[in-house]
Amino acid sequence: MTQHPTQSPQFFLTAPSPCPYLEGQFERKVFTHLVGDKASDMNDLLTQGGFRRSQNIAYRPACESCRACVSVRILAQEFEPSRNMRRVEQHNADLIGTMHDAEPSTEQYSLFRAYLDARHRKGGMSDMTVLDYAMMVEDTHVDTKIIEYRRRGPDTFITGKGQGALVAVALTDKMADGLSMVYSYFDPEMDERSLGTFMILDHIQRAKTMGLPHVYLGYWVNGSRKMNYKMRFTPQEHLGPKGWERFGG
Structure with missing residues (x-):
């Protein structure tokens, strides 16, 4: 046997x-x-x-x-933002992202709750309590980080941290070959900032700086309109029967 x-x-x-x-x-x-x-x-x-x-x-x-x-990962080292993406970066130039260990906070949960209530009221996460949120963040045995995005403060260039209110959060796994965006959310009243796009662009830049080849975006669902945004970040690779294959760019 x-x-x-x-x-x-x-x-x-x-x-x-x-x-x-x-x-x-x-x-x-x-x-x-x-x-x-x-x-x-x-x-x-x-x-x-x-x-x-x-x-x-x-x-x-x-x-x-x-x-x-379909599993999707961005080829970070080859990525160049489109004109519209550059506008998103400029619009959010007053934000700074701070990466730290995966620890939940009441401020995070308040933003998370507002995001769910506005965007996913009928979704599977809609009834998550503060304890559920803490488990989502803390229950990890891998190298998981929280990136908090805040407006720049008067001492930003001294402390390296944004000092304003929390406007967006990303829960991210740091892996040997890239960054995997596990979950992200943002202030639903800031639609004009395109914060979802901004956080992906920020992760691409972080991967470039770290010398990591990929940013993993999870699944693109062919036929689901709300997943189409993932196709904008090219070049990327899709996982198929023959392995990872290049798409776009």
Whole structure:
């Protein structure tokens, strides 16, 4: 009988449930737990294989009749912003992002709550409490960071930190080959700033500075309009049957 190392991950399959992106479809996911001293290495390997992380779970779609979900990663070192993206950067030039260890705060949760109530009132996260939010941030065995975006303050160039109110937050995994944007949210009353786009552009610049080749955006869902924004950040790669293949640029 073949012996398997006790450290080998065990994978599980969820029951079918209604797809949140495509009407009439049902989704299933294969998942495993990311725990122990090898969690970061396993997260790197699984992310490169099309998995996403949520707390200490790594998951990937395993739908029986649909292949609309496609893993997307930006080729950060080759990326050049479009004219519209440069305008977004200029519009948010008064913001500064500070990266620190993944620790929740009441200020973060207040912004998170406002974002959910305005953008995702009927979504699966709509009833998350402050304790649920803390678990989302803290329940990680990998190298996870929080990036807080604030308006620049009078002492910004001394302290290196923004001093104004919190306007956007990104929960991000730092991996061997890139940055993976796990979840991000922003002040819903600042639509004119395009803060979602700005945070992606900021992550691309951070990856460039760190010498990392990729920014992982999760899944593009073919047929879901709210996922189309991910296609604007080219060149990028899509994970298909033959592996990662270049798209655009």
